[in-house]
Amino acid sequence: MISDDDHKVYNRMLNEGRLPWEMDAPQAESHPVFVRRSSVKPLNPGGETERFGAKVEPLSSDFMPEATYIEWLEQHYGIPPKFALQQLPDFKLYWMETGEARKAWQNKFKNHVIYQWKRKQSENEQNPNRTTVEKLTDTSWSDSLDI
Helix, strand or coil: CCCHHHHHHHHHHHHHCCCHHHCCCCCHHHCCCCCCCCCEEECCCCCCEEECCCCCEECCCCCCCCHHHHHHHHHHHCCCHHHHHHCHHHHHHHHHHHCCEECCHHHHHHHHHHHHHHHHHHHHHCCCCCCHHHHHCCCHHHCCCCC
């Protein structure tokens, strides 16, 4: 049986693009996620620097969406900031448990909020005041059938 830690390392390797048969036994210390590298590379001895893209890393426990993303969601989708922030605990719980490494956590959170908002809107449009018993015993779908 594979341990939870080994399973997380395996998922990280899959996210890198490795194929299962190309993987050796998990070595967490040599995995790129755990290697500390500076994201700033000096261009010349004078001190100019070049920035690289975002580093692939697992979601940190102190992750918080940036205010610009929350504002963008409100402006473009009409999603209230309160709703967006209510999605944070489930988002963090899921991604911290999987241990998957990604580059764009802010964007991933934005997409998660949009998905949850659309799902909520869809559920609200489908007879929001019906009880479970009414939903389960509904036969209105057969009214138009000639049997």
